[in-house]
Amino acid sequence: MSERYRRGIDIVQRLSAGSLEEFLTSRVAEIAPDFARMAIEFPFGDLYARTELDFRDREIVAIAALATLGNAGRQLRMHVAAALKLGFDKAEVVEILMQSAVYGGFPAALNALADCHDLLAEGDSVACRRA
């Protein structure tokens, strides 16, 4: 186990309630274990581990980028969950998704909001999936 992986997996665990790690160590890992490892090493072990930006700023980067892409609902939900765990208000996350409409268009932003509805709704949210 590389130092980069160890560092990455540690960050992933601090960020998420386990869902990200779960994903990276299950379905994708089953057919592409080396890529699941790289998907922890490069984004988390290399980038998130750098101190130029704190985790709060990095989650803004991730959420804004993923909402703009418009076809990464799975990853978007993971990072929204991470952001909420880090202490973001739901209203802040909603605002990031709203602003992404300026750059990526309304459909991408509307779909991002719908994708994360259950995570961002008030009250309890048992599960989050596409409307």
Added chain:
Amino acid sequence: MSERYRRGIDIVQRLSAGSLEEFLTSRVAEIAPDFARMAIEFPFGDLYARTELDFRDREIVAIAALATLGNAGRQLRMHVAAALKLGFDKAEVVEILMQSAVYGGFPAALNALADCHDLLAEGDSVACRRA
């Protein structure tokens, strides 16, 4: 309620059988009511309300753009429904989706056609969802 919103909601109601308004005032509106409002004000209250293009031309713009994006099936179906309500032939809408393959590629166009299958099939179509 702003004049822009009033103007937008009036256009949305004329264009759709209610499905667009339904979407904009429900799931997204639940977590982002201000964005649901903006998604009526800017596209419909500001742009559709302008007389430089009529609704017919505007629906061609919407359908061509959404088919090219390739990941906005939900919005595409709404605008296809609006176009049919405005009097487009199904064959005209199919043709717009076909031509979008030139600019956005065959997969985007094939998926757009599959996404709107139930709206564009002959005979009645009770519901439209992804194959």
Added chain:
Amino acid sequence: MSERYRRGIDIVQRLSAGSLEEFLTSRVAEIAPDFARMAIEFPFGDLYARTELDFRDREIVAIAALATLGNAGRQLRMHVAAALKLGFDKAEVVEILMQSAVYGGFPAALNALADCHDLLAEGDSVACRRA
């Protein structure tokens, strides 16, 4: 020379003042003559030749799709020139580009407008290139 190519090149000539044909028969044609031929046969010989949509509607499709892509300034300018030749008002073309911001975002629409500035400015426009 296939019938599809003959039909396509005839349509291209009616649509453009020559610039599209020029492009398709020069730089790309030099290294990929078969593709230059296909780029006339499929979009124009196959699709534009169909009567389900008239040329006016087809230019709306092309301009909306190309503006949404955000990285096809060259093709966008050709179709804007074709639209103007077909009788579109400059204000109508501007409006199509404006509406594309809803679907593809403001940067794509702003760049589309800047890319076509010289074609859409009042007065004479000798040349059109990126700002």
Added chain:
Amino acid sequence: MSERYRRGIDIVQRLSAGSLEEFLTSRVAEIAPDFARMAIEFPFGDLYARTELDFRDREIVAIAALATLGNAGRQLRMHVAAALKLGFDKAEVVEILMQSAVYGGFPAALNALADCHDLLAEGDSVACRRA
């Protein structure tokens, strides 16, 4: 039936176990029969039929391009199935999808891997659909 179509459908049949042809002659064909025909004529009858690249290289092109798009899971699965039928190792296909992360980002590559999980898992895979 055009010569291009005949040539294309012959290639599609050699490449796939039928799933591609099935798709192109069913749901899309129902509402857009001419486009289903074109989707065989141009990609397969025109391009795949050319001898500048063999089918093996063409499937690498298709898989890399579709994984990079990030929203063409349906087409991606068809071409992955075709590649396996042509004799690609599962490990080679996984590697193509992994490398696509460099150009199209990690979310697109992760989703491509998840989309094709059942085709690429060891053992038998009866069906393949999104996780």
Added chain:
Amino acid sequence: MSERYRRGIDIVQRLSAGSLEEFLTSRVAEIAPDFARMAIEFPFGDLYARTELDFRDREIVAIAALATLGNAGRQLRMHVAAALKLGFDKAEVVEILMQSAVYGGFPAALNALADCHDLLAEGDSVACRRA
């Protein structure tokens, strides 16, 4: 002049040294004055004016989204200039662009860095344009 526009233009002036306003009131404004107005009203007058996110967070959203798009160098440079004026370290902006490679791929991130080279290089940077 609408209240939204007044509010937006005030924010634009505080954010930029003028370059954004310059752009929005010149080339695009010449052919599409209403769109130049809307491009201030909606992003700045509506969204930036909301207090759910501060300007610092909003610039992270803008830069991450624009770098991910990969074809909005002009807007990216404006927002990088705004971020530096707001007090971001060059190293922080570089880090946002680096992280965007995870979501949008290495080419988009490399081009974003090259596009903003002159703004992010140490020492003085008189002008910034594509390498």
Added chain:
Amino acid sequence: MSERYRRGIDIVQRLSAGSLEEFLTSRVAEIAPDFARMAIEFPFGDLYARTELDFRDREIVAIAALATLGNAGRQLRMHVAAALKLGFDKAEVVEILMQSAVYGGFPAALNALADCHDLLAEGDSVACRRA
């Protein structure tokens, strides 16, 4: 200097006549030296170094993906140069770019061909830049 970097830079040197290394060690490296290093480590040191695909197949992946993106002319030219150095015929590279039109649309493919005109033209080609 990490082992991954050493391995990556060695591969880059074998693949290119220096242009890729030049890029990665100059303009981008000036403002983001760590990213220039990562852009060698991950794509080349990690992925290209794996033996599941040979360099020939990997260049097909790179060229197909970059042509589909439509806004990565700089990286596309580097990989086209690498492919030619590896022994690809110009006609093979042209064919990859042609086939990418199926997935990413005609404008992306036409621009890819125009971007690489000088590399793919018969006779000598001293330099290659956008038309």
